Amino acid sequence: MNGKILEIQNLTVSFDGFKAINDLNFSLDEGELRVVIGPNGAGKTTFMDVITGKTKPTVGEVFFKGKNLRPYAEHEISKMGIGRKFQTPRVFQKLTSRENLELSCTQGKNVFASMFGKTSTAERRTVYGLLETIGLTPKADIRSEYLSHGERQRLEIGMLVAQSPDLLLVDEPVAGLTDEETEQVGDLLLALAESHSIIVVEHDMEFVRQIARQVTVLHQGSVLFEGKMDEVQSDPRVIEVYLGQTEADHQAA
Numbered sequence: 001m002n003g004k005i006l007e008i009q010n011l012t013v014s015f016d017g018f019k020a021i022n023d024l025n026f027s028l029d030e031g032e033l034r035v036v037i038g039p040n041g042a043g044k045t046t047f048m049d050v051i052t053g054k055t056k057p058t059v060g061e062v063f064f065k066g067k068n069l070r071p072y073a074e075h076e077i078s079k080m081g082i083g084r085k086f087q088t089p090r091v092f093q094k095l096t097s098r099e100n101l102e103l104s105c106t107q108g109k110n111v112f113a114s115m116f117g118k119t120s121t122a123e124r125r126t127v128y129g130l131l132e133t134i135g136l137t138p139k140a141d142i143r144s145e146y147l148s149h150g151e152r153q154r155l156e157i158g159m160l161v162a163q164s165p166d167l168l169l170v171d172e173p174v175a176g177l178t179d180e181e182t183e184q185v186g187d188l189l190l191a192l193a194e195s196h197s198i199i200v201v202e203h204d205m206e207f208v209r210q211i212a213r214q215v216t217v218l219h220q221g222s223v224l225f226e227g228k229m230d231e232v233q234s235d236p237r238v239i240e241v242y243l244g245q246t247e248a249d250h251q252a253a
Contacts, residue, residue: 150181
C-alpha cells in the first residue's frame with residue numbers, strides 16, 4: 001500500500017494557555033505500524049484525542065485519507081475508519097467472547113437488532129476468524145468476566161478489528177500483563193499490521209522492542225525524534241529525556 005493514511009500539520013492544542021501539543025508534525029503511511037513513546041506529560045493522550053476528534057486543535061490540521069477531520073464529530077470520524085482501543089479493556093463482561101465480537105460486527109445495526117437479530121453467515125465467518133486470530137477460540141463461549149486481563153485486552157483488539165477500521169489506535173495494550181501475555185499481544189499486533197495501519201502508544205520498552213518498526217518520541221508536545229528502535233535507543237536527546245541514565249548505562253555496557 002502506498003500513500004499517507006494520516007497527516008498532522010503544525011498541530012497545537014492549548015488548555016488555558018498550556019500547550020499539551022506544540023507545533024507537532026506527524027505522518028503515517030498506509031499499512032505502517034508505528035509506536036509512539038514519551039514520558040508522562042509528553043502529549044501522547046492528547047495526540048490520540050485529536051486524531052479521534054475527542055479534542056479539536058487550537059492550531060493546525062489533521063488529515064485522514066486526505067480528508068480534513070476538523071469539521072467532524074468523534075462518532076463521524078469513527079465511522080470514517082479510525083478505531084481506538086483504550087488502556088482499560090472495554091468489553092461486555094456478561095457476554096461471551098463470541099457474543100462480544102458478534103456485537104462489534106453488527107455495529108452498523110441498531111442496538112435491538114444487534115442484541116436479538118440473527119448473525120449472518122458472513123458475520124459468523126468473521127467472528128470465527130477473529131477468535132482464531134486473537135487466540136480465544138478455546139474460550140469463545142466463556143463470559144469475558146472470567147477471562148484474564150491479557151485475554152480481555154486481546155478480545156477488545158478483536159472487537160476493534162471487527163468494526164473494519166483502516167487505522168487502529170492502541171493505547172498501552174500491555175499495561176498490567178504478564179510477560180507471556182505481553183508477547184501474545186505483541187504477536188497479535190504484528191499479525192494485524194499485515195492488513196492494517198496501526199499506531200501503538202506504549203511505555204513498556206521491552207514490548208516496544210518486540211513490535212517496533214518505526215518509533216516516534218514525543219516530548220513536551222512535540223516530536224523529539226523519529227527512527228528505528230536502535231536509533232532511538234542511541235540518540236542522546238532521547239536518553240536524556242525519556243530512557244534515563246539506566247538506559248545510557250545499558251548502551252555503554
